[in-house]
Amino acid sequence: MRFFSDNAAPVHPKIMQAIADANSVDTAYDGDALSQRLDAAFSELFEHDVAVIWISTGTAANCLALTSLVQPHQGVVCHREAHIEVDECGAPGFYTSGAKLMLVDGEGAKITPETVGDLISTIRPDVHQVQAAAVSITNATEYGLVYRPEEVAALGDICDERKLGLHMDGARFGNAVATLGCTPADVTSRAGVDVLSFGFVKNGGMNAEALVYFDPAMADEARYRRKRAGHLLSKGRFLAAQLLAFIDQDLWLDNARAANAAAQIIAEAAPERLLHPVEANEIFIRLSASEAATLRSLGFDFYDWGEGSARLVTSWHHREEDVQPLANAIAAL
């Protein structure tokens, strides 16, 4: 059983069905009937007038979002272990034509108004230094922690105060909301988020993420940038179909809950091994090389996280009976 990444999980059957159902002739690009329904559907979900752009990857979603918030000569404050810094091959530099990522530290890959403020206070306000224009946070974080609405709101406040845009990388946004039990709006628009990369691929989708602009006007330029980045698929109806299927009857939440529940089963099996609280669908544990080898010999696959640690990721398709054997195996180490 694979716990390597939720990226590797299968596509949910309802999503496959939605894709199959979308296979008829329709206008190309995003002029089709399904794409045209997105703004309304997501506006309802977020209880806010939003504009939504489908896009194939989280990297592209994040980077398009950043181009809406910073000019090439400006900077984006993010965590030192943020996906945009560590795992996107410099894509933010490409999309923003060279804007700078400005790194802060923080437990569990979380940043706070204090760390943001401290970083900015080190920047001389002159033309020799890049000035920050945005903050990007990841919810759930790269270590599987969740920002609560009030934590996001506190960041939203400092962004307002210092005229910084606020982006949320929600590659695992569903997992965060499932844990929080709040509404999607509570942790985004109501908390000052300007743009959300709302991830679906890790949550059972095939190739569709939603870039959600809480100021619809901002999306107008982003649509040009999406085209310019080669991300305006000609058969966009297949992406729109996925997004609509996900928010229909809360499939996105159900899938996220399933993944989170699976993670808890593992977490409970080895509380003393946990490197971070398990608040979403990622479990980081202490694991020696020989213990890792033992687990692998039993058929479990996962990611080594530096020396002596491992990352296990659950996904929507992990049922209790899939996960329990791993939990047992870890407990038995």
Add this chain to the structure above:
Amino acid sequence: MRFFSDNAAPVHPKIMQAIADANSVDTAYDGDALSQRLDAAFSELFEHDVAVIWISTGTAANCLALTSLVQPHQGVVCHREAHIEVDECGAPGFYTSGAKLMLVDGEGAKITPETVGDLISTIRPDVHQVQAAAVSITNATEYGLVYRPEEVAALGDICDERKLGLHMDGARFGNAVATLGCTPADVTSRAGVDVLSFGFVKNGGMNAEALVYFDPAMADEARYRRKRAGHLLSKGRFLAAQLLAFIDQDLWLDNARAANAAAQIIAEAAPERLLHPVEANEIFIRLSASEAATLRSLGFDFYDWGEGSARLVTSWHHREEDVQPLANAIAAL
């Protein structure tokens, strides 16, 4: 019946099946078993050692290709009506960090060694002017004409002579090869093409194009650029599955032949209206506004091509019985 664009056509059932079959757990990105088979499969098709990168759009394929051939301070010679110049929202400028498209004219959107040579002869070889480093041609062209192997080879020769890379935008490569009756290699690797954007989406695919590098080493850097452009999908297996299904038993050729045959039916109905020879699946005809209205009132959809002209595009799913009514209606105007 829609003749608006092959972009709007449905996905071929075999491709839908291949996508469905790919829906199992596998390694993310392009580490999966299907993606790993691409180089070998396409090397066989092209009778040449090639490296293949899947990518979701033709725009991204074209632009990635160009970044392999030019530096930001250099230029790409292409036709004034080339897709990269006219219809990609400046994507080449984005991908290449500002390289210049250098435009030549030519009947039917075709360029020749003469037009390339003439253009280059107007460039002063000093640092004040952008120097050309590549040529990009489209086969079949934006007006549905086809470059024959010897025409491409003549361009390949001038490229060799002047140390220019040669890119082929093959958004309708299948249609071209179907018409030519040659092998894929005859009109690419044997003719001096360095990189081919091999299009499948207009030919019945969902979201997978193949970027074919005839020098596999060149693909190594392109893989970084694909990631950096947000085009490394995490579930790449669904793209690889499409490409493999297309070249299995020549589905790509069968589809292209069907589209071409449908185009011929229309072309034969109105030879005196044709603005360009019909060599692939696009038909450009003289059509007055009132004639266009008549056709539309009969349920036919198509693209106005400036005043007094129209573009009709056939696709793999247009059977004779779908097309004949349009042919009749045009003949009856």
Add this chain to the structure above:
Amino acid sequence: MRFFSDNAAPVHPKIMQAIADANSVDTAYDGDALSQRLDAAFSELFEHDVAVIWISTGTAANCLALTSLVQPHQGVVCHREAHIEVDECGAPGFYTSGAKLMLVDGEGAKITPETVGDLISTIRPDVHQVQAAAVSITNATEYGLVYRPEEVAALGDICDERKLGLHMDGARFGNAVATLGCTPADVTSRAGVDVLSFGFVKNGGMNAEALVYFDPAMADEARYRRKRAGHLLSKGRFLAAQLLAFIDQDLWLDNARAANAAAQIIAEAAPERLLHPVEANEIFIRLSASEAATLRSLGFDFYDWGEGSARLVTSWHHREEDVQPLANAIAAL
């Protein structure tokens, strides 16, 4: 005697003196006393509140100006023979991160509201095509013609109407104003120009051009971009000194008048050879290869302008007695 380019002319003695006088210790970059005087001095000259940025080259001035007016995915309308298109090695693409130059034709390298309007009418207002966001004109033009205030104002009107920024490349702005006999404001701020590259180097300067922003707020971001482009010289006082010396007692106008007068002497010697009216300091004449050889054998240097034509450029240092021999020689051909 050289009539090759005003770029090659010596620096005016008053400018050399101003440079020598600036050689004392002062704050680096543009914090020095001289740089700090620029805004006020130019605001007086332009009878308008302006912000002025010194910069070493016209290419950098033009490109910085464009970055203030267009986003990377947008376009700039300019003449097909504009310096930014032809002679800056793609610098606009570099500075704007890939914005597109959109070319129009027009006698004497001039553009009109009609040609701008015609070009824009060919652009589909959708994301597949680059949308224009600015117009750039050159005054005096690359062929030595001068835009009159009402011509600029007409362009300013269409720019207002279509929400386009208006940039003026004034590499030979002094020559234009000297010919027009208007105030600098008449042909810029009062006519709708947003940013002016005010050239001094061709007019007797060493390495200082003034980028004049008629909306001072716009200059704030440009200052970051100047630094980012490596154009914030640490001893900026030497550039500021030149600019101040130029506008003190109208040295810039005197120099331009001298150059223009010299040009008229040549023009009058060969009215039938003129390819363009001579309105500034450039003379384009019909000249066969053997005639060119004759002039060169007499010690006159100039630029061949394609086959059968030549460009002669006068400069501030050409006195009547320097130019008359050339005029005589041409008349005697």
Add this chain to the structure above:
Amino acid sequence: MRFFSDNAAPVHPKIMQAIADANSVDTAYDGDALSQRLDAAFSELFEHDVAVIWISTGTAANCLALTSLVQPHQGVVCHREAHIEVDECGAPGFYTSGAKLMLVDGEGAKITPETVGDLISTIRPDVHQVQAAAVSITNATEYGLVYRPEEVAALGDICDERKLGLHMDGARFGNAVATLGCTPADVTSRAGVDVLSFGFVKNGGMNAEALVYFDPAMADEARYRRKRAGHLLSKGRFLAAQLLAFIDQDLWLDNARAANAAAQIIAEAAPERLLHPVEANEIFIRLSASEAATLRSLGFDFYDWGEGSARLVTSWHHREEDVQPLANAIAAL
């Protein structure tokens, strides 16, 4: 007396004279007789066949150098306090179209083969992470320390081994060589440096730095990039004149020695206050706010370096009698 920055110092009289002497008509750009002498003159100085490009600022020199060594999707290893990271407003990101600066720590802003190796070992060799392609060091460093030839050579070795280019930011190269007593070649070409930004402006120049390519072929592309960045001044002879005057009779070394000697006088006055060894012309000292106020009240100007510290910079024009009063004042605190 100002010890704020060597950037603020006057231009040396011999340089002013060379500039004055260059004020005659000559070909524009770098076609003039002085510019044409640079390669030979610097090849003699470096005992190596080099190509030299004049350029107006250190920022532009550094960034042009980096574009010769890295592609947009690659990275440059440098010190966390390197000028390119801290003080150039993101210029490297602009020039390289988004390449990443990869930061290492190290006493006195020095980096070592170990810190480079350690950093690279943390990079996964896959497309998700930016791969390093170059190392940039500053000699003398931002803290006034000097890399010895064997230290540079050790870095050169690891660069060779890992196929990384090696750039030296020599904004204060003269000060480093003056301290080392070695030849310029010992600490550059013989030690594996590929490109050197050889600074003259901080050492008594006006606006000319030399970008020295130890592989002349590499300079060919850089010349296009210089033009494209708006750095090809039309009256380049004034820059070439400065560079030639500097290396004539070792003016650059004399000036650097004078600055270094002045720094030693201050250093010796307060050995217990030194935060770093004084090996060039910068002195970093512990200095409380009230002590700083005292010095300023005595007429000495300098830069606060965070809380409780100050940076003092000497320059070529500081004679013993200019510096001794400051040394005395510090000793008397």
